[in-house]
Amino acid sequence: AQKITQTQPGMFVQEKEAVTLDCTYDTSDQSYGLFWYKQPSSGEMIFLIYQGSYDEQNATEGRYSLNFQKARKSANLVISASQLGDSAMYFCAMRTFVGENTGNQFYFGTGTSLTVIP
């Protein structure tokens, strides 16, 4: 079974501080990808960062970095220097990849609501 777990329903962080949003996953597949998306109150899903299961280095995209610990099956998102505009829902997702034309499903966690305090 494929499963994404986000155990933090809500998080608060002071502006300009760093925050870590937790994500653990469960899969028996060897090849998979892990994603983080941001969903502001306006509703659109915004891609933030991607980590492949075979990538040896942690992914980074600007202020976002993904702390990938494969043995522990965790893919935590770290946001550095938080800004007020970072307040949103954050979803961790996993893509499985069984074959070129099959198994390309995405599984999302229940999300973490982040509030940045001025």
Add this chain to the structure above:
Amino acid sequence: DTGVSQNPRHKITKRGQNVTFRCDPISEHNRLYWYRQTLGQGPEFLTYFQNEAQLEKSRLLSDRFSAERPKGSFSTLEIQRTEQGDSAMYLCASSRRLAGGNEQFFGPGTRLTVL
């Protein structure tokens, strides 16, 4: 056009009616996904197309749901005999076939309310 578009943005219908939603992906993207999202939950995968072929369909998807992508471009999602439990945001996403992340670009969604 630089993004995924969905129409309508909002739909209110009475229980038992049929509804159809449309998704126009980013033009060079050959993969298209439909999701359903209810309040307080993450998106739930419904179905996936590669070009015009529907390659994956969630086992949770009722027979009342059907999706098509006839020419490998836009897609439609139809719900027949709607039920109140169908009320949700229906999201469409598209991606390119890449060796890397295959990141998905989401549309703004269609919010369905079944009375």
